[in-house]
Amino acid sequence: MKRLAVILPYNEQHIENFTEHFKATIKESTDFYYKLVFLKQKSNRPLNKGKLFNIGYALHKDKFDYFCFHDSDLIPISEECNYSFEGKPISLVGMRNKINFGDQSEVQNFDKYSLPYDEYFGGATLFSKKDKDSVTNEPRDMSPLEAVTHLCASIQLADGHADHEEREVWLVAIEELFPEFSDERADKFLMEAQTILNQKTGTERIGHIKDVLKRIQALLSNDQIKKLSTKLANLIEADGIIMTSEMEIAQLIEQELGITIDLNEDL
Secondary structure, rough: OOEEEEEEEOOOOOOHHHHHHHHHHHHHOOOOOEEEEEEOOOOOOOOHHHHHHHHHHHOOOOOOOEEEEEEEOOOEEEOOOOOOOOOOOEEHHHOOOOOOOEEHHOOOOOEEOOOOOOOOOOOOEEHHHHHHHHHOHHHHOHHHHHHHHHHHHHHHHOOOOOOOOOHHHHHHHHHHHHOOOOOHHHHHHEEEEEEHHEEEEHHHHHHHHHHHHHHHHHHHHHHHHHHHHHHHHHOOOOOOOOHHHHHHHHHHHHHHHOOOOOOOOOO
């Protein structure tokens, strides 16, 4: 029987509801044994989910076969939610279940909640130890598509999750900058980028972005970088709100690439 560790940031308001409904949904599985791992951040700084996920993984990687990085406010409310591992990393939200999850405001009524898109990656991400520890391209070895996708993913995840609107803007940008690549290949790079970034602490993520920017500067022409600046502005504005964390990444991009990202000051 395979062993699953479900790793979640601790939230006092969510833990009881999550535990109750997770157990009711999963019930007794003949496919896997599971353990819920709640990790609490001691400092009063903004929640660093990536660091908590990394700590949880490090503490349990030798005792479990596969893992789920899970938001505690996303609750499975249907027995159709499938936490068994099918051999490759996957987001349970939006790709496999369509989705049989509820948020904290809905779960008390057991209302079904369906995301309006299929390509969301986050919320509840299932992967194996092999996937987590596997060798991936370092920024210095990335293709232009990979490097730009990692940069866009860092903006998408700046507020803690990737929105549908941001993904749509990213896809348009990729199709215009790299028309020779298929959407399927681009999606693969996006999922890999989001997985890698979610596993990094704040400092590690900034270092990764800087290395990616160096790679972009080495690979893209001046005209391509100029086009990219417009695409990045569209990406940052995609959800109608410009977060401080997104502004910080924009400033880093401007500094490293020597470009200006014109943003709507009214957002």
